[in-house]
Amino acid sequence: MQERVLWLLAILAGAILLVASLWPGAGAEQKMPVIVPATPGLTERIRVSVLNGCGVSQVAARMTRKARGLGLDVIHEGNADSFGFLQSIVIDRGGDPEKASQVAALLGIPNWIQQISDDTYRLEQVQIIVGRDYKSLKLLE
Numbered sequence: 001m002q003e004r005v006l007w008l009l010a011i012l013a014g015a016i017l018l019v020a021s022l023w024p025g026a027g028a029e030q031k032m033p034v035i036v037p038a039t040p041g042l043t044e045r046i047r048v049s050v051l052n053g054c055g056v057s058q059v060a061a062r063m064t065r066k067a068r069g070l071g072l073d074v075i076h077e078g079n080a081d082s083f084g085f086l087q088s089i090v091i092d093r094g095g096d097p098e099k100a101s102q103v104a105a106l107l108g109i110p111n112w113i114q115q116i117s118d119d120t121y122r123l124e125q126v127q128i129i130v131g132r133d134y135k136s137l138k139l140l141e
Contacts, residue, residue: 042071042072042106045071046103046125046126047073047125048125048128049074049076049124049126050067050076050077050078050130051078051130052080052083053084053085054085054130054134055083060077064077066107067107067128072103075123076124085129086133087131088109088131088134089113089129089131090103090109090111090112090127091127091128092115092116092125092126093115093117094116094126095114097114099125099126100113103128107137
């Protein structure tokens with residue numbers, strides 16, 4: 001008889017523990033951490049290249065550090081074909097103008113265009129050319 005009572009109490013205690021752990025509001029004191037994305041303006045990871053279009057030493061490297069800090073995937077850094085760019089510009093290379101728009105808004109660059117080429121080996125989706133207006137961007141400080 002005692003054995004049956006012990007088994008009954010054990011089953012009852014287990015059922016109470018199970019219900020208590022599944023009950024809504026149980027453990028409400030322990031909130032899950034909220035993960036805030038590093039870059040709220042980006043919907044996905046965007047591959048970019050950063051080019052120096054003004055000829056100022058290290059301007060592309062400084063923009064690369066800032067872009068990576070904002071969550072962009074910088075896969076190439078270098079010089080543009082010319083140092084005659086008066087204004088910075090964001091160029092959509094992959095056929096998705098929304099990505100170029102997001103990058104331009106994130107970096108505060110008002111100019112962006114779409115320029116798609118048939119280069120099958122192109123890896124970047126968006127290209128950033130830093131022009132002579134780089135000081136007005138206030139991203140490189």
